[in-house]
Amino acid sequence: MFILYGRRSSKLKDQFKLEHCTCPNCGVNGTFTVSTFGSFAHIFFLPFFPLFKSRTIECDNCLRTFTEKEITPEMQDKLQRGIQVYPGKRPLWHGCGCLIIFAFIAMGIIGSFLGDSNPDEDYDYEEDPMEETYQDELNIDIDRTLSHPTKSRDALAYHLAHCFDYELTEELDRDQMEFLTRENGNKLLVLVKMKEIKRIERKERKQLLGLIKNCLAEEIDLNDYELYIGVHGKITMMVASSPTERDDYGLIADDDILLPFYEDEADESDINMLLDTTVIE
Ligand SMILES: [Zn+2]
Numbered sequence: 001m002f003i004l005y006g007r008r009s010s011k012l013k014d015q016f017k018l019e020h021c022t023c024p025n026c027g028v029n030g031t032f033t034v035s036t037f038g039s040f041a042h043i044f045f046l047p048f049f050p051l052f053k054s055r056t057i058e059c060d061n062c063l064r065t066f067t068e069k070e071i072t073p074e075m076q077d078k079l080q081r082g083i084q085v086y087p088g089k090r091p092l093w094h095g096c097g098c099l100i101i102f103a104f105i106a107m108g109i110i111g112s113f114l115g116d117s118n119p120d121e122d123y124d125y126e127e128d129p130m131e132e133t134y135q136d137e138l139n140i141d142i143d144r145t146l147s148h149p150t151k152s153r154d155a156l157a158y159h160l161a162h163c164f165d166y167e168l169t170e171e172l173d174r175d176q177m178e179f180l181t182r183e184n185g186n187k188l189l190v191l192v193k194m195k196e197i198k199r200i201e202r203k204e205r206k207q208l209l210g211l212i213k214n215c216l217a218e219e220i221d222l223n224d225y226e227l228y229i230g231v232h233g234k235i236t237m238m239v240a241s242s243p244t245e246r247d248d249y250g251l252i253a254d255d256d257i258l259l260p261f262y263e264d265e266a267d268e269s270d271i272n273m274l275l276d277t278t279v280i281e
Contacts, residue, residue, distance in 0.1 A: 009039035014086040026062035036088030048097035134259040145178035156181040163215035206248035
């Protein structure tokens, strides 16, 4: 069991403008939009407690974004005055993990006092025992994605990688993207790992599904396959789609919807063979 923890941030409500400032980038005397981000510590993506705040200052003319350290003294002065009016109040949920955990502990204590003569009775017997195995297989496949798949081993992934290279903006580092495709009967699994997915706006992330399909259509007839597509970020699945479901909100996708791909697997030997080639970073 490993614990996922770290730091994330979210944009806070308060936004304000700096007026009549000269942009260090484009030289235009105009307005700037100040956005405040509140970062918080999270455990398993549950906001736990608030950390520091940071601000970005965007030129409304050239759209260049500056940090607080990069702006001119003139802007700095107006920024400080703006902060007095719009301090950037945090939402309550930045610290909600603490509240939830206290609630659980309290419930646990109350529960143990009330007592339960047969705790096994309400065990979740409905869970499919295979589901865990499929999840393991998916995790292995996610680990096996390669930034430079070869034509001989995974021709579709090879094609995808080049298609992405051609279609995506230059700002995204190609070496930070990894690809894998697998077939199971008429089911096709396509996994793309994009460590820099944070650089794509959340709302635009779902378009990656369309891009993947377009790239695939150059090589295969999509009507011949049931498509299972997962776009993985640095840590979790971000966008996923299956023949029957779609999770394309763009933040954390439910990768359960990809698991039916692994049902009725004809031959597992290819997994074992490929396991030998897993790349350890
Ligand atoms: Zn500018």
